[in-house]
Amino acid sequence: MTKELVFNALNEQVGSELSAWYSYLGMSAWCSSQQLNGSARWLRAQAQEEYTHAMKLYDFLVERNAPVQLKQIEPPQAEFESIVEIFHAALKQEEENTQRIDAIFQMALDQRAFASLVELQWFITEQVEEEKTARENLAKVKMVSQDPAAILEFDRVLGERDLVLDTSPA
Numbered sequence: 506m507t508k509e510l511v512f513n514a515l516n517e518q519v520g521s522e523l524s525a526w527y528s529y530l531g532m533s534a535w536c537s538s539q540q541l542n543g544s545a546r547w548l549r550a551q552a553q554e555e556y557t558h559a560m561k562l563y564d565f566l567v568e569r570n571a572p573v574q575l576k577q578i579e580p581p582q583a584e585f586e587s588i589v590e591i592f593h594a595a596l597k598q599e600e601e602n603t604q605r606i607d608a609i610f611q612m613a614l615d616q617r618a619f620a621s622l623v624e625l626q627w628f629i630t631e632q633v634e635e636e637k638t639a640r641e642n643l644a645k646v647k648m649v650s651q652d653p654a655a656i657l658e659f660d661r662v663l664g665e666r667d668l669v670l671d672t673s674p675a
């Protein structure tokens with residue numbers, strides 16, 4: 506029972522990470538439609554990162570011989586008012602993810618699920634970085650939001666991010 510509770514929560518978290526993947530992809534698609542191609546690239550790379558988070562947990566479940574229960578993923582938000590709304594949504598998403606990870610960590614602690622605790626420690630560290638980056642992006646885009654030239658520069662800088670798995674046309 507102890508293990509089941511934590512494994513169920515980890516299965517839910519696989520779904521949450523995949524929802525984040527889909528959500529960032531939706532944001533990327535909106536940016537592409539606005540010709541904000543640097544932001545689209547950054548958000549697509551972020552989506553790929555979320556996919557790796559999901560698979561890290563998936564692999565852990567498999568290694569622990571735990572049942573894998575894949576969840577349904579809802580369609581993400583497709584329309585946005587502005588690039589500021591995108592990065593506002595990104596920060597909110599990361600803050601909510603941190604809360605979910607913290608809750609599972611607490612559960613694993615209560616259940617003395619030590620292997621899961623070690624696995625989740627990586628995610629706690631990762632969320633510190635994820636929130637920091639999201640907060641910086643939002644602060645910067647808010648600063649330049651009234652200046653089209655500055656928005657273009659913000660977009661150009663974001664476009665310098667590497668894609669982990671670049672399947673886009675050359």
Ligand code: FEO
Nearest residue numbers: 522555558602635
């Ligand atoms: Fe999977 Fe953005 O944290």
